[in-house]
Amino acid sequence: MSKQGKGLWRRLEEVPREVLYLLIFLAIIVPTVSPIGLAVPISDEAKAWYNTVDKLPAGTAVFVDFGYSGGGEPELGPMAVATYHHMLRKKLKVIAMSTSLEGPLLFERAMAEVGPEKYGAKYGVDYVHIGYIAGTETAMAAVGKDLRATTTTDYKKVSLDQYPIMAGIKDASSFQLLICFTTGGDQSEGWVRQWVTPYKTPYIANVLALMIPTMLPYRKAGQLLSLTAGAQAGEVELLIKVPGRGIKSADVISVCHLLMVAFVILGNIAYYGRKASGG
Amino acid sequence: MFSLWIFSIAFRDNVFFKFAEHTFVGAAAGHNIVYGVDNVLRYGWTPFTKGALLYVVAFLLGIVLYTRYHKKYFWMSRFPLSVMVGIGIGLSMRATVTAEFIAQIQSTAALKILGVDAWTGFSNLLFIIIVLTVVYFFIFTFPSVHKGNLGIISKFARYAMMASFGYSFANALLSRFNMIFGRVDFLYTSWLPLPGAMVALPIVLILLAYAMIPAQKRPWPKPSKPS
Amino acid sequence: MSLFVRRQLPIIIVFITALLVMVDYFLKIEGTSPAVRDLQNWGIILTAFTLGFGAVNLFYLHTRHISRRTRGQWPFSIWLLVMIAAFSIVGVALTPASKEYSWMYNSTYFALSATIYSSTGFFIASGVYRSLKVRNLEAAILLLAGGATLLRNAPVLAANVPFLISLDSWLSAVPTTSAQRGIMIGASLGAIALGVRTMIGRETGFLGRLTEAERGR
Amino acid sequence: MLIALWIFIVGCMEMAKKKLPQFRKIAGLDALPEMVGRAAEMNRPVHFTTGLGELTGTVAPQLVAGLAVLGHVSELAAKYGVKIVYSVYQAQVMPLATEIMKEAYIRAGKPDAFNVEDQIRYLSGEQFAYAAAVQGFAERERPAANIMIGPFYAESQLFAETFFRVGAIQLAGTARGYQIPFFAVVCDYLLIAEEIYAAGAYLSKDPVQSGSIQGQDLGKLVAWILTFIGVLATAAGSPIIINLLKA
Numbered sequence: 001m002s003k004q005g006k007g008l009w010r011r012l013e014e015v016p017r018e019v020l021y022l023l024i025f026l027a028i029i030v031p032t033v034s035p036i037g038l039a040v041p042i043s044d045e046a047k048a049w050y051n052t053v054d055k056l057p058a059g060t061a062v063f064v065d066f067g068y069s070g071g072g073e074p075e076l077g078p079m080a081v082a083t084y085h086h087m088l089r090k091k092l093k094v095i096a097m098s099t100s101l102e103g104p105l106l107f108e109r110a111m112a113e114v115g116p117e118k119y120g121a122k123y124g125v126d127y128v129h130i131g132y133i134a135g136t137e138t139a140m141a142a143v144g145k146d147l148r149a150t151t152t153t154d155y156k157k158v159s160l161d162q163y164p165i166m167a168g169i170k171d172a173s174s175f176q177l178l179i180c181f182t183t184g185g186d187q188s189e190g191w192v193r194q195w196v197t198p199y200k201t202p203y204i205a206n207v208l209a210l211m212i213p214t215m216l217p218y219r220k221a222g223q224l225l226s227l228t229a230g231a232q233a234g235e236v237e238l239l240i241k242v243p244g245r246g247i248k249s250a251d252v253i254s255v256c257h258l259l260m261v262a263f264v265i266l267g268n269i270a271y272y273g274r275k276a277s278g279g
Numbered sequence: 280m281f282s283l284w285i286f287s288i289a290f291r292d293n294v295f296f297k298f299a300e301h302t303f304v305g306a307a308a309g310h311n312i313v314y315g316v317d318n319v320l321r322y323g324w325t326p327f328t329k330g331a332l333l334y335v336v337a338f339l340l341g342i343v344l345y346t347r348y349h350k351k352y353f354w355m356s357r358f359p360l361s362v363m364v365g366i367g368i369g370l371s372m373r374a375t376v377t378a379e380f381i382a383q384i385q386s387t388a389a390l391k392i393l394g395v396d397a398w399t400g401f402s403n404l405l406f407i408i409i410v411l412t413v414v415y416f417f418i419f420t421f422p423s424v425h426k427g428n429l430g431i432i433s434k435f436a437r438y439a440m441m442a443s444f445g446y447s448f449a450n451a452l453l454s455r456f457n458m459i460f461g462r463v464d465f466l467y468t469s470w471l472p473l474p475g476a477m478v479a480l481p482i483v484l485i486l487l488a489y490a491m492i493p494a495q496k497r498p499w500p501k502p503s504k505p506s
Numbered sequence: 507m508s509l510f511v512r513r514q515l516p517i518i519i520v521f522i523t524a525l526l527v528m529v530d531y532f533l534k535i536e537g538t539s540p541a542v543r544d545l546q547n548w549g550i551i552l553t554a555f556t557l558g559f560g561a562v563n564l565f566y567l568h569t570r571h572i573s574r575r576t577r578g579q580w581p582f583s584i585w586l587l588v589m590i591a592a593f594s595i596v597g598v599a600l601t602p603a604s605k606e607y608s609w610m611y612n613s614t615y616f617a618l619s620a621t622i623y624s625s626t627g628f629f630i631a632s633g634v635y636r637s638l639k640v641r642n643l644e645a646a647i648l649l650l651a652g653g654a655t656l657l658r659n660a661p662v663l664a665a666n667v668p669f670l671i672s673l674d675s676w677l678s679a680v681p682t683t684s685a686q687r688g689i690m691i692g693a694s695l696g697a698i699a700l701g702v703r704t705m706i707g708r709e710t711g712f713l714g715r716l717t718e719a720e721r722g723r
Numbered sequence: 724m725l726i727a728l729w730i731f732i733v734g735c736m737e738m739a740k741k742k743l744p745q746f747r748k749i750a751g752l753d754a755l756p757e758m759v760g761r762a763a764e765m766n767r768p769v770h771f772t773t774g775l776g777e778l779t780g781t782v783a784p785q786l787v788a789g790l791a792v793l794g795h796v797s798e799l800a801a802k803y804g805v806k807i808v809y810s811v812y813q814a815q816v817m818p819l820a821t822e823i824m825k826e827a828y829i830r831a832g833k834p835d836a837f838n839v840e841d842q843i844r845y846l847s848g849e850q851f852a853y854a855a856a857v858q859g860f861a862e863r864e865r866p867a868a869n870i871m872i873g874p875f876y877a878e879s880q881l882f883a884e885t886f887f888r889v890g891a892i893q894l895a896g897t898a899r900g901y902q903i904p905f906f907a908v909v910c911d912y913l914l915i916a917e918e919i920y921a922a923g924a925y926l927s928k929d930p931v932q933s934g935s936i937q938g939q940d941l942g943k944l945v946a947w948i949l950t951f952i953g954v955l956a957t958a959a960g961s962p963i964i965i966n967l968l969k970a
Contacts, residue, residue: 298585299618301589305589305590305593306589306593306610306615307560308590309591310593310597313593313594314602316598317601317602318550318553319551319555322550323551326547333544334547336548341551341552345558358515359552359555361517362523362549363549363553364704365524365527366524366527366546366548367549368520369523369524369526369528370527371701372524372528373527373528373531373532374531375694379694380694380695387684402676405684406679409680409684409688410687413684414692417689436688439688440685441644441648442648442677443682443686445648445650445653445655446655446677449651449652449655449656452630452634455627455631459624459628
């Protein structure tokens with residue numbers, strides 16, 4: 001018995017990886033193909049995110065960093081889209097730049113998804129993108145110090161002077177809010193160092209869930225007004241009542257996490273089973 | 280649209296993976312060049328043509344950067360590099376002290392232990408204790424502070440950090456599932472409806488299944504020959 | 507003399523630029539501001555120049571593969587160089603804001619980077635099965651915190667068991683934030699120390715390879 | 724504050740030239756002899772790698788720390804007669820690593836046992852190509868121990884899982900906060916964040932690094948005291964420290 005038991009436990013502990021992968025794959029595909037529509041609670045951070053944007057009066061200038069890379073698009077894209085819906089509906093003046101090389105292209109993708117014309121928003125009047133600027137923190141510092149001296153054109157190489165939105169925009173002090181969507185710690189932390197510290201610009205950031213813990217100390221010290229992960233896009237979509245990709249992912253995430261919990265339990269049972277049977 | 284079948288195969292099988300990887304690396308390098316040129320023109324050339332003549336120095340320095348590939352004159356590339364390093368250090372040092380040292384201490388010190396309800400008080404106290412023990416943990420050069428019973432401080436700090444890593448790890452899982460879902464969702468909603476996808480899908484699935492069969496001998500990614 | 511130009515001068519440049527940037531921030535002296543503004547813009551331009559390094563390195567490596575006909579490698583090397591050329595030519599000639607470039611980007615680079623990063627998820631997940639185990643007290647704490655967060659991150663559970671949300675906010679607000687803050691304070695000192703060492707020429711990694719004579723110092 | 728820190732760091736670096744500071748015990752390092760010993764018993768190799776990053780970037784100190792540990796592990800491996808393989812991502816590290824390992828073998832009295840070609844493997848300067856190659860090595864040679872110290876990125880997850888599966892006992896350390904949790908979950912021994920610098924300085928006995936760490940420690944002491952007094956002052960109802968810090 002003991003010998004047989006040991007073998008069983010060992011086999012359970014050393015399940016081929018392929019089996020595990022297949023389970024995860026199924027856990028993702030099944031809810032994607034047939035959504036279940038499980039409930040989504042709205043967290044405090046998502047509310048803080050919504051409120052920070054919502055309380056700005058129409059016409060306020062907001063600075064956005066499209067700082068994520070293609071790899072992070074599935075996670076951060078939905079939140080960027082949801083936030084743009086919100087900002088354009090509120091008639092805020094949204095000026096974006098990118099600290100990530102792929103930013104301008106991802107900006108185009110996001111705008112195609114938002115459809116700014118729904119809100120009567122026009123490029124150059126209500127929103128604009130001033131392009132990728134190399135140097136990460138150097139770029140942030142330069143734009144904060146004097147935006148117009150750093151760049152005179154947008155990402156399409158059109159002079160910024162032609163855009164009505166740029167009237168009165170000079171440096172970091174022209175903006176009432178800074179929003180950063182990023183996959184990089186250098187970016188999310190860099191804005192704290194280069195804008196929040198010297199100019200006291202209110203700042204909210206949307207980052208990969210795995211970056212949240214590292215950013216938490218800034219949040220607690222009040223250097224960030226809201227810190228959300230990409231997965232919270234669904235909650236913001238509910239708040240602004242524009243359902244999108246974020247809410248769709250909630251089912252998948254629920255199922256996957258339940259599977260993970262099962263993995264943990266099974267893994268531990270196998271481990272202790274093997275130990276108990278002297279393996 | 281060829282990129283999509285790469286997805287299915289990217290996590291298994293040698294040749295396809297290698298092909299995808301080389302496409303990725305090549306595209307990334309090309310993309311970098313494109314934006315490098317774009318930035319040099321927009322932020323350097325435009326002001327230069329508008330009369331900021333000093334920018335010519337930046338151009339020269341930029342070109343000198345490429346001497347690093349020269350056997351004899353590689354040291355010249357140190358000048359532009361030192362300008363970049365200098366700016367970087369200056370920018371980070373000036374703000375790090377305020378943002379990550381002073382502000383963090385200040386925010387910790389501002390926590391109230393007394394005069395709040397018991398649970399908040401306890402949480403705040405725990406918070407302060409963890410901050411202090413973790414900072415203590417990272418004191419390396421005075422061995423006497425970790426001797427004997429004082430060792431328990433570092434131990435406690437390690438436990439606290441483990442809790443935070445557990446939290447981070449769970450969050451990382453969330454991140455990755457989101458990404459996988461993003462791809463699957465894209466395949467399902469944007470790609471499947473396309474003409475031809477219905478023909479391609481079974482082929483991809485068969486390839487995938489094939490790749491799975493000799494699984495023991497073909498772990499992903501298959502070892503590429505060290506070159 | 508030459509050693510001075512090669513080794514000491516770069517360090518002096520670092521020192522001066524860093525000092526200038528810091529002085530401009532802490533003491534508002536008339537005149538440094540425009541200089542620092544230009545300096546920062548130069549920094550952007552220089553960084554933009556460095557974006558070509560990757561391509562140059564790849565070019566060296568892969569032309570070698572091609573000329574040696576490295577088995578199982580050289581056709582890929584050619585393909586890689588073709589990709590670099592295609593991206594650069596289309597991107598520079600038609601500008602990166604063009605439709606053609608967008609299409610190229612979306613169908614190759616974007617799809618691949620999203621895929622490659624997401625595939626690591628499978629590894630983490632099997633890591634969960636195999637190694638998230640109660641081996642000792644440290645691992646137990648890690649497992650408890652991780653497990654609670656896992657439960658919370660499943661929206662369906664969180665919606666039905668509100669206790670999970672408050673447990674999770676406590677976990678994130680108290681042990682996680684405080685431990686990370688402790689690490690952050692330590693790391694900020696590390697960053698400052700690195701800055702100091704570089705400014706006074708004790709950290710010379712950025713100089714790249716040193717010749718024999720330079721190392722002798 | 725910045726000036727005070729500056730004085731601490733420079734002062735300690737000068738002092739360290741005369742007398743090296745003492746270090747506290749670093750738990751992970753004590754495990755190294757056991758790890759190498761196990762490899763000797765099992766007659767399997769030890770694998771070492773330092774992650775991504777360049778010697779010219781901001782992560783350079785992490786690489787340097789990793790290389791210092793490499794020297795130590797190589798010496799141990801040479802003594803026990805275990806083969807150690809170092810997987811390199813950065814071409815520029817190759818000559819440095821060769822020198823370090825050669826010296827380690829000489830210190831152990833076995834200069835002939837070192838084979839550069841076989842033991843230092845350059846695995847391309849591309850993240851996922853490097854990751855794939857390291858995983859391939861793990862599957863083929865099934866090392867008994869795996870040591871990863873340096874700046875790691877997304878490949879950390881792949882490495883930790885793969886080496887765990889082939890049964891290697893692992894020591895990992897990085898100062899990149901995002902990757903520490905993966906190591907914490909999977910690896911047997913862990914160096915957390917700044918610990919790798921201390922480990923590197925301790926093993927290499929380099930006065931600049933050691934002195935700088937001592938200077939930082941003084942800074943931490945200041946942080947400690949400020950926080951402590953600040954908390955007490957707040958509890959007593961006085962915002963004195965907080966106001967002091969705002970100034």
